[in-house]
Amino acid sequence: MSLTAADALSLAEAKVGITLKDKQREAVLAVLQNKDVFCVLPTGYGKSLIYGILPMAFDYMLGREVGVSIVVCICPLTSLMLDQRSNFTSKGICVEYVGEIQHDQDVIKKIVSGNVPLILISPENITRNPLYRGMLHNKVFKDNMVVLAIDEAHCVKTWGDHFRTAFAELGHIRSSLPNVPVIAATATATKTTFEAVVKSLLMENVVVIGISPCRDNIFLTVTSVSLSEFANNVYTQLRKEGLNYPKTVIFCRSYSDCNLVYDNLELFLGPYITYPPGKLIVRQYRLLDLYTRASTDDVKKSP
Incomplete structure (x- = not known):
């Protein structure tokens, strides 16, 4: 039985044992309505939980068995993937990562077969590794992939030109998934960065959700010393x-x-x-x- 987006999200929250903050909820509901979303939320606000709960929320909304819908999240750092996997697993969210230290063939087989609802993967693997780029075109992913998420989305602009050019190639991945919404999340985005990321990821009619990152208890002092x-x-x-x-x-x-x-x-x-x-x-x-x-x-x- 399918549910409304709001009811599906509430059920997913109860299942995981969390209560989303207002901006988290706003972002999830927008994605459930098949909209491209750009989130600018402060560090520590819980951006990762937005895409972490999406597979389950989509399952409830579409009347699927929990564990069918797939979210692929692009992460810049293996350490970030490991931290998020630990955090999600503690909440009962099924997740695996694809990084430079992932050598477990059973895990890789599960990922490629579409048996992992939340996949954390580097831009290099998703754009340049034939195994992972190809998996997006198999029937399981075509039927069940519901979201492409980009964590630390400012890297598309700041790293994509020279340092890690795979970030600049994510638009090719998005173009092959025309009916899959994109959510880009970051704590750091100037107007120029926002425009560059939206253009690079081919995002359309973007819903922007943000909170000022300014914090009264954080300041920067620059002093030149030997x-x-x-x-x-x-x-x-x-x-x-x-x-x-x-x-x-x-x-x-x-x-x-x-x-x-x-x-x-x-x-x-x-x-x-x-x-x-x-x-x-x-x-x-x-x-x-x-x-x-x-x-x-x-x-x-x-x-």
Whole structure:
């Protein structure tokens, strides 16, 4: 038995055990009405839950068995896919990812066969891997794919021209799915970015749903300091406050910069690199550590 979009969404919310925020609900209902949607919502608002609940909502609306409708979501980073898979799975949403570290052939077979309602996949795989690009044209996907979602949609503009050109090729995927609505979600979109993304993804009669990303508790201060001065400031405060020093992330442009900053801080801190000072320099006692893409998952997830 088919339901109205609103009733289908309410049933999906109850099944998953959540209550969507107003803008989340507005976005889902627009997609259920087969409209292209562009969401500009602040980080932490829950953009991913919008496309996460769509497969189930479509199943209820179309009178299908739960698990039939398929949403394909383009994600820029494997780490993002892994986080979202964990989050969705905890809510009872069936999801799998296709990324550079996905080697489980059983999972890949399930994805390609259309037995996974929510598929998280990189732009490179969906545009350039014959296996995944081809799956969109098999009968199961033609019958059951209901949404193409683009997470971190600003990447289509900011990365698509030079850095990761597969983002610029997503329009070819959309053109092969003329009856499938697109939802593009981001926390960052200028007017120029919005127009570029809409054009690239061939979106029409777009419903724009947004909230200002401005937050009173977040500000940016830019100060030019030498590396030694910076290291000395961190050292002074870290030595003084120890475990009470606020968690701080230092971003660097390259591996060599990371190592340079880390080496300087390690030199300045001496025994104060651990708490209590002078403890064995192992992860459980360290107040400072170095993380790069090459770091293992265990290291990245350690407290």
